[in-house]
Amino acid sequence: MELFSVQSFFLGFFRVLLDSSFLWLPAILGYLLWKLWLYYIRLKFLGEMEWAxxxxxxxxxxxxxxxxxxxxxxxxxxxxxxxxxxxxxxxxxxxxxxxxxxxxxxxxxxxxxxxxxxxxxxxxxxxxxxxxxxxxxxxxxxxxxxxxxxxxxxxxxxxxxxxxxxxxxxxxxxxxxxxxxxxxxxxxxxxxxxxxxxxxxxxxxxxxxxxxxxxxxxxxxxxxxxxxxxxxxxxxxxxxxxxxxxxxxxxxxxxxxxxxxxxxxxxxxxxxxxxxxxxxxxxxxxxxxxxxxxxxxxxxxxxxxxxxxxxxxxxxxxxxxxxxxxxxxxxxxxxxxxxxxxxxxxxxxxxxxxxxxxxxxxxxxxxxxxxxxxxxxxxNEDYSQNIHLVAGFFFAAVFFLVAGFSGASGKFS
Structure with missing residues (x-):
C-alpha cells in the first residue's frame, strides 16, 4: 500500500509537470538559445579581434x-x-x-x-x-x-x-x-x-x-x-x-x-x-x-x-x-x-x-x-653597442689629442 502511494505520487507529479510544459519548456529553451547566441556572437567578435x-x-x-x-x-x-x-x-x-x-x-x-x-x-x-x-x-x-x-x-x-x-x-x-x-x-x-x-x-x-x-x-x-x-x-x-x-x-x-x-x-x-x-x-x-x-x-x-x-x-x-x-x-x-x-x-x-x-x-x-x-x-643590445661605439670614439679622440700634444712638445709618453 505504501509502495503504491509513492508510485502514485511520482506519477501524479510527472503528469502535472508534462501538462504544464507549455509554461516552463519555452522558458528553458529560450534561456539555452540565448546562451548559445551569446556564445556564437562573442566567439565571432573574438575571432575578428586584431592584436599587437x-x-x-x-x-x-x-x-x-x-x-x-x-x-x-x-x-x-x-x-x-x-x-x-x-x-x-x-x-x-x-x-x-x-x-x-x-x-x-x-x-x-x-x-x-x-x-x-x-x-x-x-x-x-x-x-x-x-x-x-x-x-x-x-x-x-x-x-x-x-x-x-x-x-x-x-x-x-x-x-x-x-x-x-x-x-x-x-x-x-x-x-x-x-x-x-x-x-x-x-x-x-x-x-x-x-x-x-x-x-x-x-x-x-x-x-x-x-x-x-x-x-x-x-x-x-x-x-x-x-x-x-x-x-x-x-x-x-x-x-x-x-x-x-x-x-x-x-x-x-x-x-x-x-x-x-x-x-x-x-x-x-x-x-x-x-x-x-x-x-x-x-x-x-x-x-x-x-x-x-x-x-x-x-x-x-x-x-x-x-x-x-x-x-x-x-x-x-x-x-x-x-x-x-x-x-x-x-x-x-x-x-x-x-x-x-x-x-x-x-x-x-x-x-x-x-x-x-x-x-x-x-x-x-x-x-x-x-x-x-x-x-x-x-x-637593449642596440643601446649597448651605441654606448661602446661612443666610448671608442671618445678614447680614440683623447689618444690623438695626447699624441698630437706630445709630438708638438718633442716628447712621447
Missing amino acids: MLEIKFPREIPKSPRAMEMILNVLHLQRRDGNFVDKYWKGVLRPWFSLEVASFGGQIHFYLYIPKGIKKLVESQIYAQYPDIELEQVDDYTLAVARGDKENLKFYAGEYILEKEDAYPIRTYIDYGLDNLAAEEEQKTDPMTSLLELMGSLKAGEQIWFQILIRSTKTKWKDAGAKLVEKMMKRDQKEEDSFSSLMLSPGERIVLEAIERNVSKLGFDTCVRVAYLAEKDLFNRAMPHVITGAMTQYNAHNLNGFKRINATAYVNYLLRESRESARERRMFAAYCQRAAFYIPVSYSRKTYVLNTEELATIYHFPVPRRAVRGKSVV
Missing part, C-alpha cells in the same frame, strides 16, 4: 620608479567600455583586456605588452610619455614558435597565482619596498621583481620561462567589500556605549586598516597571473616550479595579502595521473597562448581577482638596473 605584440627595449638604466608604470595602467583602465545593449548582445562586444608579459629564452629576458591593435597608438604615446628613452617594436607572438613547432622533445609546466585573502587586502608593493623614492640610498631600496628576473637570467639554452599578467578594468564591487572590512575592523556595528573602545585599535590593526583604505582608493583590474616553464626533456629542472613560487613570495605580507599557486600542471594526484596531467598541460598551454582568462568562448576561463594599479606596477615594471640581472637582453 609590443616588445619594450630600454637602455641600461632609466631613473624612473614603478610609479611611471602605474600612470600607464591608469590610462589602460579607461579602456573599459563594452558598448551599449546592441553592441553587447547583437555584436558580441566585450570589455578589452591586456597582457603584461616577461619571457626568458635561455637567459635572454624580454618585456612585452599584448594589446588590441586598435589602441596601439594610444599605448605607445603613453609609454613614450613616461619612458622617453625606450624603444617599442611590434614583433611576432613568441608563443607561436612553440605552438607551431615540434613539441615532442619539450616538457611543459604552468601554474597560476591567486590572492590568499580577499581582494581588498593589498600585497606588498613598491612603496613598501621604498622604490617610490628615487633619492633614497640604494641600500634602502629593494626591487621585488629582481628575484624572478634573476631566475630568468640564469636559464640555460633550451630553457624558457614565460610570465603573464592578464588584466581588465574591473566592474566588481571590491571597493565596497573593502569598506565593509574597514567597518568590521572598526566594529561600528556595536552598541553606541562601546563605540569608543572599539576605535582603540592595536598598531598592527591600524596598519592593516590603513593599507586596505589605500588599496581600494586606487583603480582596480580583474587579474590573472600565470607562469610557464618549458625546456627540452633532458634539461627540464623539476625544482623550477618551487623556485618560481619562491620568487612570487616576494610580494607577500603576512598580515595583509600574498600569492598562492593553483592549477599547477605538475601536481595532479590520485587516479589517471598521467592522462590528467597531459590534459591540464594542453589546457594551460592553450590558455597562455590565447591570453585567456575572462571569457567563456575561448578554451579556458576562470574566476579572477582584483589588483589595483599600484600592485600591478609592483609585479610588472621596467627597467631593473643592469647590474641586478644576469640576463643578456634586459638591456
Whole structure:
C-alpha cells in the first residue's frame, strides 16, 4: 500500500509537470538559445579581434620608479567600455583586456605588452610619455614558435597565482619596498621583481620561462567589500556605549586598516597571473616550479595579502595521473597562448581577482638596473653597442689629442 502511494505520487507529479510544459519548456529553451547566441556572437567578435605584440627595449638604466608604470595602467583602465545593449548582445562586444608579459629564452629576458591593435597608438604615446628613452617594436607572438613547432622533445609546466585573502587586502608593493623614492640610498631600496628576473637570467639554452599578467578594468564591487572590512575592523556595528573602545585599535590593526583604505582608493583590474616553464626533456629542472613560487613570495605580507599557486600542471594526484596531467598541460598551454582568462568562448576561463594599479606596477615594471640581472637582453643590445661605439670614439679622440700634444712638445709618453 505504501509502495503504491509513492508510485502514485511520482506519477501524479510527472503528469502535472508534462501538462504544464507549455509554461516552463519555452522558458528553458529560450534561456539555452540565448546562451548559445551569446556564445556564437562573442566567439565571432573574438575571432575578428586584431592584436599587437609590443616588445619594450630600454637602455641600461632609466631613473624612473614603478610609479611611471602605474600612470600607464591608469590610462589602460579607461579602456573599459563594452558598448551599449546592441553592441553587447547583437555584436558580441566585450570589455578589452591586456597582457603584461616577461619571457626568458635561455637567459635572454624580454618585456612585452599584448594589446588590441586598435589602441596601439594610444599605448605607445603613453609609454613614450613616461619612458622617453625606450624603444617599442611590434614583433611576432613568441608563443607561436612553440605552438607551431615540434613539441615532442619539450616538457611543459604552468601554474597560476591567486590572492590568499580577499581582494581588498593589498600585497606588498613598491612603496613598501621604498622604490617610490628615487633619492633614497640604494641600500634602502629593494626591487621585488629582481628575484624572478634573476631566475630568468640564469636559464640555460633550451630553457624558457614565460610570465603573464592578464588584466581588465574591473566592474566588481571590491571597493565596497573593502569598506565593509574597514567597518568590521572598526566594529561600528556595536552598541553606541562601546563605540569608543572599539576605535582603540592595536598598531598592527591600524596598519592593516590603513593599507586596505589605500588599496581600494586606487583603480582596480580583474587579474590573472600565470607562469610557464618549458625546456627540452633532458634539461627540464623539476625544482623550477618551487623556485618560481619562491620568487612570487616576494610580494607577500603576512598580515595583509600574498600569492598562492593553483592549477599547477605538475601536481595532479590520485587516479589517471598521467592522462590528467597531459590534459591540464594542453589546457594551460592553450590558455597562455590565447591570453585567456575572462571569457567563456575561448578554451579556458576562470574566476579572477582584483589588483589595483599600484600592485600591478609592483609585479610588472621596467627597467631593473643592469647590474641586478644576469640576463643578456634586459638591456637593449642596440643601446649597448651605441654606448661602446661612443666610448671608442671618445678614447680614440683623447689618444690623438695626447699624441698630437706630445709630438708638438718633442716628447712621447
